[in-house]
Amino acid sequence: MQKIVPCLWFDNNAEEAMNFYTSVFKNSKIINRSYYLEGSPGPAGSLMVASFIIEDQEYMVLNGGPYYKMTPGISFYVKCENQEEVDYYWNKLLDGGTPMQCGWITDQFGVSWQIVPTILGEMLNDTDKEKAKRVMDAMLKMIKIEIPLLQKAYNKE
DSSP, rough: OSSSSEEEEEEOOHHHHHHHHHSSSSSEEEEEEEEOOSSSSSTTTTEEEEEEEEEEEEEEEOOOOOOOOOOSSSSSEEEEEEEEHHHHHHHHHTTTEEEEEEGGGEESSOOOEEEHHHHHHHTTTOHHHHHHHHHHHHHHEEEEEHHHHHHHHHHOO
16 A cells, blocks of 8 residues: 555646546556535536556545645656657647756646656766766756757767
8 A cells, every 4th residue: 555645636627637647657547536426615526536546656636626726846757768758758748738947847737747867867976077067067958858968968979
């Protein structure tokens, strides 16, 4: 049993967001859905809460009304093994969203994502601080992270 489950608060489109996320990530499934009943705080028959799994991580969504909004202060970090994965998640999650610097996206639902190749961390942690600095400088100029450009900076080409 997973002890801590992130819960995402939406105004009224939690079900749409959950369906979108489970379509983007191949290893995902919806676990359950609960709907508002007559006389409850939300419109009867509309989704109240639901749970789903992405890559063995459970999440919840809640249609709680317009009281709270998403913020980039909380984001989901997607570890990508290669440029193909970076491109896939970038393009899927960017649909209807907004790109930001250094591999960040705010998706169409206001949720923030970091689409980052694992090699970036390896390069930034290199014991050769000059290589790491060149990689950092290159990354800071990027919107979507491009592994070939990181490698070029790393190798000083």
